Amino acid sequence: MSIATTFGLNLLQLAFVVGLAPLFSGIAGRWRENIQGKRGPSIWQPYRDLRKLFAKEDRRSESATWIARFAPYAVCLSPMLVTLLIPVLTDFPLFGAFAGDMLAAGFILGIGGFFLTLAAVDTGVPYGAMGASRTRMVGFLAEPVLIVILFAVSFVANSTIPYIVQQQWVHPPAHFFSPAHVLVLVAFFMLIIAETGRLPVDNPLGHFELAMIEESRVLDFSGRSFALLKWGSAMKMVVLAVVFVNVLFAPWGLATTPVLQALAQAIIAVFIKIVVLLAVLVVVETSFSKLRLFRIAEYLGGAFVVAVTAMIAAVLSP
Amino acid sequence: MTWSLPVLGTAHFVPTPFGVFFSSLALIVAVPTALYSIAYLRRYAHEYSIGWFAFGYVLLLVAIVAVFCAADVVSFMIAWEVMTLASCALVAFEWRESRKVRAALLMLAMSELGALAALLAFLLAASPTHSLAFSTIAAHAAALSSTTRTWIVLLSFFGFGVKAGILPFNAWLPRAHPEAPANVSALLSGIILNLGVYGMLLVNLVLVPQDATLFGILAVTVGTLSAITGILYATIDDDLKRMLAFSSIENIGIVVAALGAGATFLSLHRLDLAALGFGAGLWHMGNHSFYKALLFLGAGAVDAAAATRRMNLLGGLAKAMPVTAACFLIGALAIAAIPPLNGFASEWLTLETLLRSAEVGPLAVKLGFVLAGALLALTAALAVTCFVKSYAMTFLGAPRSEAAQEVRRELSAAAGIGMALLAAACVLSGVFPAYMVQLVGSALPGVLHGRLAQALLPPFLSTHSNLPASFLRDFHSLGATIGAGLIPGRSLVLLHRGGTANPVVFAMSSTYLACFLLVLLVLIYVAVRLFAQRHAVREHVWAGGLHPLLPEMTYTATGFSNPVRVIFQAVFNPRTTENTREAVHENFRIAITRRREEVFVADRLATTPLAVATRATAGFLARMHHGRLEGYVLYALCALLIALLAIVR
Numbered sequence: 001m002s003i004a005t006t007f008g009l010n011l012l013q014l015a016f017v018v019g020l021a022p023l024f025s026g027i028a029g030r031w032r033e034n035i036q037g038k039r040g041p042s043i044w045q046p047y048r049d050l051r052k053l054f055a056k057e058d059r060r061s062e063s064a065t066w067i068a069r070f071a072p073y074a075v076c077l078s079p080m081l082v083t084l085l086i087p088v089l090t091d092f093p094l095f096g097a098f099a100g101d102m103l104a105a106g107f108i109l110g111i112g113g114f115f116l117t118l119a120a121v122d123t124g125v126p127y128g129a130m131g132a133s134r135t136r137m138v139g140f141l142a143e144p145v146l147i148v149i150l151f152a153v154s155f156v157a158n159s160t161i162p163y164i165v166q167q168q169w170v171h172p173p174a175h176f177f178s179p180a181h182v183l184v185l186v187a188f189f190m191l192i193i194a195e196t197g198r199l200p201v202d203n204p205l206g207h208f209e210l211a212m213i214e215e216s217r218v219l220d221f222s223g224r225s226f227a228l229l230k231w232g233s234a235m236k237m238v239v240l241a242v243v244f245v246n247v248l249f250a251p252w253g254l255a256t257t258p259v260l261q262a263l264a265q266a267i268i269a270v271f272i273k274i275v276v277l278l279a280v281l282v283v284v285e286t287s288f289s290k291l292r293l294f295r296i297a298e299y300l301g302g303a304f305v306v307a308v309t310a311m312i313a314a315v316l317s318p
Numbered sequence: 319m320t321w322s323l324p325v326l327g328t329a330h331f332v333p334t335p336f337g338v339f340f341s342s343l344a345l346i347v348a349v350p351t352a353l354y355s356i357a358y359l360r361r362y363a364h365e366y367s368i369g370w371f372a373f374g375y376v377l378l379l380v381a382i383v384a385v386f387c388a389a390d391v392v393s394f395m396i397a398w399e400v401m402t403l404a405s406c407a408l409v410a411f412e413w414r415e416s417r418k419v420r421a422a423l424l425m426l427a428m429s430e431l432g433a434l435a436a437l438l439a440f441l442l443a444a445s446p447t448h449s450l451a452f453s454t455i456a457a458h459a460a461a462l463s464s465t466t467r468t469w470i471v472l473l474s475f476f477g478f479g480v481k482a483g484i485l486p487f488n489a490w491l492p493r494a495h496p497e498a499p500a501n502v503s504a505l506l507s508g509i510i511l512n513l514g515v516y517g518m519l520l521v522n523l524v525l526v527p528q529d530a531t532l533f534g535i536l537a538v539t540v541g542t543l544s545a546i547t548g549i550l551y552a553t554i555d556d557d558l559k560r561m562l563a564f565s566s567i568e569n570i571g572i573v574v575a576a577l578g579a580g581a582t583f584l585s586l587h588r589l590d591l592a593a594l595g596f597g598a599g600l601w602h603m604g605n606h607s608f609y610k611a612l613l614f615l616g617a618g619a620v621d622a623a624a625a626t627r628r629m630n631l632l633g634g635l636a637k638a639m640p641v642t643a644a645c646f647l648i649g650a651l652a653i654a655a656i657p658p659l660n661g662f663a664s665e666w667l668t669l670e671t672l673l674r675s676a677e678v679g680p681l682a683v684k685l686g687f688v689l690a691g692a693l694l695a696l697t698a699a700l701a702v703t704c705f706v707k708s709y710a711m712t713f714l715g716a717p718r719s720e721a722a723q724e725v726r727r728e729l730s731a732a733a734g735i736g737m738a739l740l741a742a743a744c745v746l747s748g749v750f751p752a753y754m755v756q757l758v759g760s761a762l763p764g765v766l767h768g769r770l771a772q773a774l775l776p777p778f779l780s781t782h783s784n785l786p787a788s789f790l791r792d793f794h795s796l797g798a799t800i801g802a803g804l805i806p807g808r809s810l811v812l813l814h815r816g817g818t819a820n821p822v823v824f825a826m827s828s829t830y831l832a833c834f835l836l837v838l839l840v841l842i843y844v845a846v847r848l849f850a851q852r853h854a855v856r857e858h859v860w861a862g863g864l865h866p867l868l869p870e871m872t873y874t875a876t877g878f879s880n881p882v883r884v885i886f887q888a889v890f891n892p893r894t895t896e897n898t899r900e901a902v903h904e905n906f907r908i909a910i911t912r913r914r915e916e917v918f919v920a921d922r923l924a925t926t927p928l929a930v931a932t933r934a935t936a937g938f939l940a941r942m943h944h945g946r947l948e949g950y951v952l953y954a955l956c957a958l959l960i961a962l963l964a965i966v967r
Contacts, residue, residue, distance in 0.1 A: 111657060
């Protein structure tokens with residue numbers, strides 16, 4: 001394979017994530033309403049929102065510095081960078097895949113969070129700082145879960161490169177049903193809920209500022225900044241979903257050769273896998289109510305225990 | 319270099335690669351700090367003698383380099399004592415303020431205790447040889463009994479641990495580091511803590527390298543605990559410089575834990591993994607030197623401009639002090655392990671080293687490393703919280719006091735250059751990890767020398783590489799060999815190779831990450847520029863219908879870190895005093911005064927009990943000072959009689 005092929009394929013992966021991220025959030029939004037017995041907006045609504053926001057003027061707070069202007073770019077940057085490192089469409093590594101493993105990807109997702117949290121304080125609105133403080137609380141409680149999941153993964157696969165990890169769960173097939181694998185999936189699923197601010201941790205549709213966690217950071221953004229923030233958080237969701245379905249859960253359906261047909265099949269397969277995950281997420285989201293703020297520590301504590309059990313299962317399995 | 323000293327014999331100073339690595343770190347930190355001092359010291363000029371300061375500063379640097387080059391116990395201890403005295407003198411530079419003098423004396427007392435323990439460790443190590451030269455001690459280390467070795471490990475670990483600022487004897491650190499002038503704090507956190515690490519490694523890796531198991535267990539445990547307690551107290555602290563001091567405890571904790579992981583792998587005879595651990599530790603130590611010095615200088619600039627270090631009273635300084643704000647941001651990004659800066663690179667390597675427990679047999683090592691890894695991950699995430707809070711509450715938002723509002727300008731250009739140089743060091747060490755790894759790898763002593771590069775840097779860029787052809791071909795198509803023949807060095811990628819099932823165990827290249835980040839940023843920026851509405855307006859902040867938003871209505875640093883206080887209450891175990899009586903007015907309770915105080919865990923569990931016990935013993939012994947005179951005469955007579963009898967017989 002030539003450098004040009006791997007480079008081009010990685011651009012395709014990037015295009016898949018960037019291009020379809022709003023669609024996935026549209027599908028999830030529509031289903032969420034459907035389950036509640038409402039008709040819900042069109043699945044294309046996020047694209048219309050983005051177009052509207054990009055056409056609007058950017059209203060900034062008086063006290064804001066360049067941080068508040070830069071943060072939306074950082075929020076978009078970090079999931080895009082992670083996309084370059086993980087298997088979105090192909091099961092062979094692509095250009096630059098060595099630039100970071102799963103642990104590094106965890107740190108990279110922190111770039112956007114760091115700047116957005118700073119920017120929330122930068123606007124000078126009390127709600128922003130409140131959201132910043134609370135998001136950091138969820139953030140630091142989630143981090144040990146991630147590292148223990150990575151320990152479990154490296155006890156099984158002896159590697160943290162996503163392209164190598166994905167091979168391990170299905171070779172031999174017995175690995176797929178091993179307790180370690182199942183528990184890792186549960187823990188990572190709980191982590192996705194916390195990291196993307198969904199119920200029961202946070203309610204992305206809430207309208208009451210005092211009860212908000214993530215959303216209150218972006219209250220004072222508008223126009224193109226807000227559009228970038230929305231797009232960025234949709235991309236982050238897709239990236240986490242891709243890690244879940246392609247690396248940890250079901251590494252099937254990916255292109256094994258760089259031919260057009262295989263790639264087209266992979267795009268469809270990955271799309272379906274993510275949509276199925278979204279369906280599960282939406283069901284979970286609509287069946288729980290929001291936890292009280294300090295109960296989130298217990299939720300993530302639970303995730304931590306699951307991850308530790310997965311790790312012990314991984315150590316003890318032959 | 320050899321000096322002959324009266325009475326003590328000759329002092330040998332021999333630069334080794336190991337010592338030179340530490341000394342160069344010291345000098346890289348010291349030069350920008352000196353530049354900064356030109357501007358910073360002006361505020362003291364009318365009250366204190368700058369000449370004495372300069373003398374102490376230079377003496378300290380000379381003593382530090384002498385410690386790193388000392389080749390026998392006597393010259394080491396002399397240089398060590400000069401270093402300790404000079405650093406205490408610099409902490410007490412503002413000697414008219416009793417608080418600063420007390421902090422310096424506490425530091426001196428604890429340092430001397432540590433030095434005594436370290437001296438004992440040296441003497442035990444030298445006991446079979448009757449020579450105090452390091453080379454002779456190392457050559458005869460095999461003759462030591464296992465009990466002696468245990469004592470050497472314990473004494474050297476806790477003795478040098480005092481200087482390194484790890485638990486349990488680090489109560490001096492959060493007192494002394496913030497009280498010193500900022501340029502001295504930068505040296506204390508940036509260089510002096512490294513001396514403790516150097517001492518530990520000198521004894522346990524260079525002089526008595528045989529038994530690494532105990533050192534490994536101790537270092538991983540104590541290092542991890544220091545890291546987590548350090549960052550917890552840093553996160554809730556309101557004082558900008560004390561926060562940085564606590565965070566130094568955290569970082570040295572991470573360093574010591576990484577070294578401990580290395581020692582554990584060494585005791586399991588996995589030299590490649592041991593090199594990873596020691597390399598990660600030393601690299602993180604160097605990175606910590608850069609960003610912590612930078613952050614202390616930034617904090618000093620803030621202190622000089624706003625005359626307060628309390629984050630609750632700061633805010634909004636980024637507009638008046640853009641250079642300080644930018645430099646402090648780079649330091650904060652680095653210490654919060656945000657890619658592609660240096661803190662990320664070395665912390666990533668530390669965690670990867672712990673993940674390598676997958677490759678070794680003992681279950682205890684695996685579970686222990688998972689626990690350490692989880693705690694270090696929590697530490698890393700809390701560090702993000704801590705530095706988001708510090709930067710945001712100091713430089714962003716609305717100013718929360720008049721002092722902060724009236725800040726108009728930077729300290730001076732020289733100070734800006736000093737900070738910018740350190741910021742550049744943070745960026746370079748992060749963006750070019752392969753070169754740093756090579757530097758660190760060549761500094762590792764003994765059996766580990768050169769192994770780090772072997773374990774971490776596949777020679778993608780050299781023309782004659784020993785890599786398997788298929789491996790090289792695969793990575794060629796991924797772009798890892800781009801620039802072969804043009805870019806110096808072995809590789810730009812940190813990559814640990816595995817077996818057939820896992821050809822790559824872990825890999826990272828912050829060089830590439832930085833390039834990708836830049837390219838993507840430019841792409842997004844251009845796209846937004848082309849397609850989005852460019853118009854922007856400035857608006858007042860909505861304040862619930864009130865105008866303007868008062869500073870009291872905004873979030874404070876204390877409020878920001880409150881979730882940490884609530885969740886980790888069991889660790890902080892705060893003393894709460896509530897006063898309701900005064901505030902009762904005509905049967906209505908109108909206000910409650912509640913004071914909450916978190917006492918540092920080392921104070922609570924180590925220093926205070928120790929002080930109480932010492933005082934009680936002294937009180938008990940002091941009783942014999944107040945007896946009857948006849949009694950003392952009788953004692954003297956009896957003693958004389960016994961002595962005479964003993965001699966006559």
